[in-house]
Amino acid sequence: MATSPMESAFARTQITGKTPGSRGKLKIFIGYAPGTGKTYAMLKAGHAAQEDGVDVVAGYVNPHARPDTAALLKGLEMLPHTGNANDGLGFQEFELDHALQRKPGLILVDDLAHTNAAGNRHKRRYQDVEELLRAGIHVYTTMNVQQIESLADTVASITGMSVKERIPDSVFECADQVEFVDIEPETLIVRFLKGKIYSDRETEQTNAHLFTNEKLNALREMALQQTAAQLNRIALQIGAKNSRNEFSGKDxxxxxxxxxxxxxxxxxxxxxxxxxxxxxxxxxxxxxxxxxxxxxxxxxxxxxxxxxxxxxxxxxxxxxxxxxxxxxxxxxxxxxxxxxxxxxxxxxxxxxxxxxxxxxxxxxxxxxxxxxxxYSEPVFHKKSAIYLKSPAFSLADMGKTASILAACTLVGAWFNHLGFREANIITVYILGVLLNATVTKGRLYSAICSIMSVIVFNFFFTEPYYSLRAYDPGYPVTFLVMLVASFVMSTLTMRVREQAMQSAQKAYRTEVLLETSRKLQQATDSSAIIDETAIQLVKLLDRTIIFYSVRHEGLSEPLIFPKRGSAVDPQIYTGENEHAVAEWVYQNNKRAGATTETFSDAHCLYHAVRGGDSVFAVAAIVMDREDPLDVFEQSLTIAMLGECALALEKERLNDQQKEIFMQIRQEQLRANLLRQISHDLRTPLTSISGNAGILIGNSGMLSEEQRTSLYTDIYDDAMWLILLVENLLSISRMDNGTINLNLQAELMEEVIAEALLHVNRSKDNHIIQTVLEDEWIMARMDTRLIVQVLINLVDNAIKYTHTGSHITISARRDNDRVVVEVSDDGPGIAEEAKAKLFEMFYTADNIRGDGHRGLGLGLSLCKSIVSAHGGTIGVRDRFPQGTVFYFTLQSEEVSVYE
Missing domain, CATH: 3.40.50.620 (HUPs)
Known part of the structure; x- marks a missing residue:
């Protein structure tokens, strides 16, 4: 079936429209039998794409010794191959790493269902193609309809032979384009008879049965159906994308x-x-x-x-x-x-x-x-059946069986001495069989105990005694009933014990799964999440677990969690080869390693701990010399790793949310700071520039008193600006942790006096006094910073109280602390404002305060400085009127030398 010009144009558009990081496009040339011209059609399409400017290379092409096909290889770049010739014709294996390193726009890879030679990364070529697609490389490839996995039985019924090399249906269904390469069956048969399909005589004879009109027509019809189904599937996918509504089946x-x-x-x-x-x-x-x-x-x-x-x-x-x-x-x-x-x-x-x-x-x-x-065969062959496999012999279990038989015989002899009937003695032996089934392992010992019970009962308790003969004609029936009852009871007991063991195992696994969920919810960070998951996997599987967490777009050093009672050699399970497998799993978001078809020689089974397309970690389960995981263990492992991925994703989202919150917070602080600075700096700067302009333009017309007043205003405004800048610099240093405290013992009287020298010039309009409990009160402090605290508190009292108010600075000892208080008799502070006073950029709404000249940084800075000294700061009401600001420092004793 030839491709229309519109389809060719669409194919070229798909190839040339590749975006960085996107998945490559897959086009499959499908035929219904060997010799239909799939490779020829693929090469022709490759040349057409090359003429359109696409970077095309031939990754692996098998010309099958056909001159017309081999001629199309000319003009195409051929990638080097690796390995030994696998069919005696000189063709080698496709080299995946060379293709990934070369990374062309389009690569031609023949024979999609091919099985790779031993030692390659993947067992099957379709896995190589999938990795190429994940790397963003477009692929053209070929296959026959017989190689679709779900059609294997149908093909075998048509041809009489089963195709060994097959691909999963999902690979065919993910193709972005499918081109059916058609030829009339009669023409194909003629080509086969002329020897134009197989160059190897033995292969030709092996496949001769296929080339009949009936079989080829059936395969051709099947290929047409599969091509049509895939084209319809592609159309549905395109329609779903256009309508933004995914198709969901009801069945x-x-x-x-x-x-x-x-x-x-x-x-x-x-x-x-x-x-x-x-x-x-x-x-x-x-x-x-x-x-x-x-x-x-x-x-x-x-x-x-x-x-x-x-x-x-x-x-x-x-x-x-x-x-x-x-x-x-x-x-x-x-x-x-x-x-x-x-x-x-x-x-x-x-x-x-x-x-x-x-x-x-x-x-x-x-x-x-x-x-x-x-079905044509039974589902399971039980290993425990005696006729299938000889059971393992245990001397301990045999001793238990013999001891139980001896005990039953002794009890039977006692019953016989007491004159009890034979039915009571039979009950003793049946009870012994039940007990034996409970304490021994395997059905062999229950069978031995049942048979020996009948023999011992016959020997000791039936006439003639101490003989295996029986006079009474009813004894054989008694023996048979006793044997059957013993077998049935032992079988039921063994089944109950097996069910109990299975229930216990199921309960243990369920408990591990629930415990995993609970511990992951309690984990505080990604390291704790990985640790808890690994520990729970060790408990579940009883195998050594290795975790590689993702750090900065790469894998961290492996964390080894050995199983109980084992010593792990890190070089074996975390060496260069094993680490390469973990890296591949991280890069490709696929399972690999032991028991898989990718890196099957590895010692560990590697799972990607993933959430969607993101890989958060790689978990390795040591499989060396261990049995593969059973179905339930595999399901639970995937479930636990899924929970781990959810927890890690949640942790990552929380970190991102915190980071976003901090960024928003920083932006808000920056916006507030810029807004407040632009607003509050305007008044003093306008005053400074206006007063300076008056002095410059009218200096001769001003009296000395007027000039002094202007100089004073300029100085006051400049000092206010200096204090503002000092506060901003101090807060930035405190927040960044770059400030170093120079702690020394200082007299509070001297510190308070130093602070009063630098307070607002408006202090002359207020009554400020200092009250000290003891003139030798000393505290451990950084003098420069505590002076700044006192300046801010006193300036705050001056700013928010009326002219002529009383401001008191006091200091007293309180055990090992020094309490410093700055009180005033102003209007006080509302209760709702007290909780926010020490927050940055908060200013109290006070009619006496200069609302245009306050960034709300002073009290916030005071809190930071006092906290850095290990003290506390707060505010309370003064009786009967006013406000008291207080803070504490570490007290120091005064040493007096004569």
Whole structure:
């Protein structure tokens, strides 16, 4: 299917319109079989983009020994490859780091579903392409429709062979453009017969079955459907962006997970349904006591199915319970599931149940559509079954079994001596079997105890005694009933114990999760949040946890939280290679490391602690020589890291809010300061300039008295300005912490006298007196600063009291403190104003105060100075009228020498 000129223009616009930091665009050239010309079409499109001025390079192109395709490589920059030839034809692996370093506008990468050679960063080439896109590089690539994951079963039914190299549906669905490269099946068959598709004879023979009209037409139809679906998907996305309304499906598809290989077919079917119905997709795993002891093969199968469900876009959920159908039904009801997809084995029923899990589920949720996909194999093979694997032998458990049998025999002998009937003795042995099932591990010892109980009972307590024969014809029935009862009781006891252990484990995990939430809420900063999260992860997983916090757009030094009773070698888990994996996770916001397909050789599993597109930290779980995390542990780990990310994001927002508040506060202070200064400086400056102008222009016409008056006014205004500047400088030094206190013992009488020499000249219009309890009162102070405090308090009293008012400065000892008071008999201060007097820029609304000449800095400065001396400052009313300002200083004793 050729591309129209309009589509070509649109593609060029997408490439040339790249903005810094944006995600690259992906275009896929899709075919329905090898040889349709995908690589040829990709190279042609690359040349067209290059002619339009786009920086195009060929990252990896396999010409498949076709001359016309190889000819198109001329004129294109080829990036170097790495590794050994992987197919004997001389073609090497795509080098991702070279491409990221080169960072072209458009890169051509052939064979999207290719599996990389061992040692590469990613296992699959589509992961390389995703990293290129995240780096803002546009990509052209190729693939066949058979390589879409959800179509694997359908393709296998058409061709008779399963395609090994596949890509998740999400990769195909995220393509910004899809071009279907078409050719008639008859033409393709002719090309195959002429040997123009495969250069390798063995590969040609292996794939010969594919090139038939029936199979090629079926694959062609499938490719057309997928292309049309993707084009429709792109149109919906564009429409959603234009309407600013995201599309949301109403259906919720639920698929049930198991370890069976057939479960992959169920997952793919559910994924296709979710895509068709535009619905949510959830994969549910029900963990029961029977799924706990599973074989290694089952664990691997379960992890593969879990990974497949994640790749196909499923949200993973895990529930506990013995009743599988009941757990599925309960989850479906609470999560508003509309369709359930699950597998069904024709051979499998649970215990003595008359109906299968599927039948019971249908009865429990008759209003939910249930789709059944036949299984071909059982779900789990229990490791504990004797016929599957020989159980481990324990000498201690065998000793317990023998001791219980001996005790039961002794009690039975006592009962026999007392003349009790045989039924009572049988009850003793059944009780022994129950006790044995409780104190031993594994079903083997319960089975041994049940069999040996029958044998010992027959030997000691049936006629003929001390023989395994029985005279009474009813004894065999008694033995059989006793054996069956023992087996049933031991089985039920073991199941109850397993359920109790499972409940305890579930309760412990739930407690850890709740404790994590509570502690994260109580954490005071980001370091505490990371510490609490790591400690809780160690408790949950019993593994060593390593955290890398994000500092200044990079990772900090690792914080190691070892599991209980283990010593961790930092060089192994935090060396250069491991740190590189953590850096990659931080840069790409993706999971990597052990048990993943990216940096799979790493010793740790790395998770990004993220909130949206932001990564706040990287958490590493040590997996070296440890079993992979099970489904529930993985879900809880992701949940805990999600809570950690929320807490870190909240902490960051709080810091940003505090910073914004401080900036607003600073802007308000600056605005107030500028407004007050511009307003209050205008009056004295106008007075100074006016008086100076009079002296300059009329000096000969003025009398000596008039000139003296003008000089005095200029001096007073200048001194007011000097005091204002001193206050501003002192406050700035106090706030910045740059002021150094020179503390010495000083006489209060001398300090007060020094302050009175520098107060406002208007003091002559008031009656100021000093009252000292003792002329030898001394205090520890920085004299210069305390003098400034006294000047401000006295000037404040002069400013806000009437002419002729009485102002008193007093000092007295109060234990180890010196209390200094400045009182007046003015109109006083309102109660509501007292709480704000010592705030910066606050001025009391007093009719006697000069409201045009006060920044409200004096009292604020006094408070800062007194607080720096370790004292307190305050204000109270004076009886019967007036105000008292007081502050305290550290007292000093006077030493007198003869």
């Amino acid at each position: 919720h598809i639920l698929v049930c997970l198991s370890s069976s290989a057939s479960n992959k077919k169920v997952i793919r079917t559910a994924a296709r349904m979710a895509e068709v119905f535009h619905g949510q997709f959830t994969a549910l795993f029900v963990e029961t006591p029977e799924t706990e002891p599973v074989t290694k093969k089952n664990k691997i199968g379960l992890r593969e199915n879990l990974r497949l469900a994640e790749q196909l876009g499923a949200k993973i959920a895990t529930v506990y319970g013995d009743d599988i159908s009941g757990q599925i039904a309960e989850y479906a009801k609470t999560s508003h599931v509309s369709k359930i997809v699950l597998g069904r084995s024709p051979r499998q029923k649970r215990g003595f149940a008359k109906s299968t899990v599927v039948d019971k589920l249908i009865d429990l949720v008759p209003n939910i559509e249930t789709y059944i996909i036949p």
